[in-house]
Amino acid sequence: xxxxDGSRMTLRDLLSSEHIVLPLESQSLxxxxxxxxxxxxxxxxxxxxGSVRRLLADTRMRDVVALGPDVVLPHFRTDAVxxxxxxxxxxxxxxxxADAPGLEPRVVILILAPREAATLYLxxxxxxxxxxxxxxxxxxxxxxxxxxAILDMPELAAAxxxxxxxxxxxxxxxxxxxxxxxSAREAVxxxxxxxxxxxxxxxxxxxxxxxxxDRELMSGLLPQIPRAGDDIDSPRRAAxxxxxxxxxxxxxxxxCIAEEMGLNEVATLMIHKDVEQVPxxxxxxxxxxxxxxxxxxxxxxx
Numbered sequence: 001x002x003x004x005d006g007s008r009m010t011l012r013d014l015l016s017s018e019h020i021v022l023p024l025e026s027q028s029l030x031x032x033x034x035x036x037x038x039x040x041x042x043x044x045x046x047x048x049x050g051s052v053r054r055l056l057a058d059t060r061m062r063d064v065v066a067l068g069p070d071v072v073l074p075h076f077r078t079d080a081v082x083x084x085x086x087x088x089x090x091x092x093x094x095x096x097x098a099d100a101p102g103l104e105p106r107v108v109i110l111i112l113a114p115r116e117a118a119t120l121y122l123x124x125x126x127x128x129x130x131x132x133x134x135x136x137x138x139x140x141x142x143x144x145x146x147x148x149a150i151l152d153m154p155e156l157a158a159a160x161x162x163x164x165x166x167x168x169x170x171x172x173x174x175x176x177x178x179x180x181x182x183s184a185r186e187a188v189x190x191x192x193x194x195x196x197x198x199x200x201x202x203x204x205x206x207x208x209x210x211x212x213x214d215r216e217l218m219s220g221l222l223p224q225i226p227r228a229g230d231d232i233d234s235p236r237r238a239a240x241x242x243x244x245x246x247x248x249x250x251x252x253x254x255x256c257i258a259e260e261m262g263l264n265e266v267a268t269l270m271i272h273k274d275v276e277q278v279p280x281x282x283x284x285x286x287x288x289x290x291x292x293x294x295x296x297x298x299x300x301x302x
Contacts (some may be wrong), residue, residue: 011127012156014086016151018043018294020147024089024108027062028096030056032108036089036200048080051204052112054143065173066103067123067132070142073113075125077118084113084120088150090142106280118299124162126169131159167266168259171288172282177202180209180247184221187212187246196289198277204287210250220249256281267295 021039026032033056055076067075072095086108094104110126113121132138137155142148162169174216177200178187187199191214198213221244257266257281270278270292278290 007288009112009161011159012268017147019087020150020208024091024243032089036087036110045085046080047239052078052080070138071132073109074103077113077115081112084117090096119218122169127159127161131155144154162268165263167261167280167290170294171290173288175289178246182246183242184244200279202285206254208279208286210252211254212250216249216251
């Protein structure tokens with residue numbers, strides 16, 4: 001089946017026994033990816049393995065999606081492949097992931113896509129995520145005795161790649177948030193540490209109550225901005241940051257979107273409303289965040 005016919009393609013269409021490395025004899029994610037790449041190179045599925053290895057050497061967690069504690073999904077767009085290529089590796093024991101203490105997966109799913117195939121690439125990543133979330137799927141992959149046992153899983157044949165991009169395909173699933181009772185100091189520290197400029201404010205059931213951005217912080221803390229001759233580290237300023245609550249400065253007017261919304265619709269909405277990022281909700285709970293930079297980087301980035 002042609003990869004241009006994304007409306008009929010399933011994950012099973014992207015796989016053969018040549019794409020599955022079992023057992024994956026690696027102790028680190030870097031070693032695992034190198035072993036999987038070697039398999040794809042031997043089968044003629046990658047034409048420039050050197051360029052992919054250079055990508056792997058520069059891998060950051062931004063390019064590796066953790067689908068729970070047992071599965072990682074590294075994904076790259078590269079000129080080394082002429083069509084989207086998917087590989088699965090299964091290790092007999094936990095694999096170390098640099099810069100991610102506590103994450104020790106056994107299953108590695110690698111996606112390599114041509115640079116121009118942004119839509120299919122994002123749709124495939126999203127489809128894999130939905131399949132992995134199904135009960136029992138990870139355990140069956142991790143304990144499979146052969147590549148054919150994985151290929152025969154009905155979930156692969158049923159995982160249809162959706163014909164349009166949705167918010168879920170693009171959004172960041174790793175969300176940093178604050179509660180309304182936290183201090184402005186804590187919000188500032190989190191934004192600086194995570195290098196973000198906005199934080200959703202959530203309640204006890206992860207419901208979105210508001211948002212605090214660098215704009216709200218600047219406005220709410222304006223009286224504390226030092227003037228010429230002021231002591232930058234004055235006790236009064238430190239006390240104001242500590243005593244000011246997030247609820248005192250957050251915006252309660254916040255645009256939330258559903259993860260099933262079409263990307264075109266949401267992008268237009270963000271432009272017209274002039275918002276940099278929007279919380280994504282499902283059944284009233286915060287499940288992700290979509291930013292304008294996410295859209296630009298994932299659709300048009302190289």
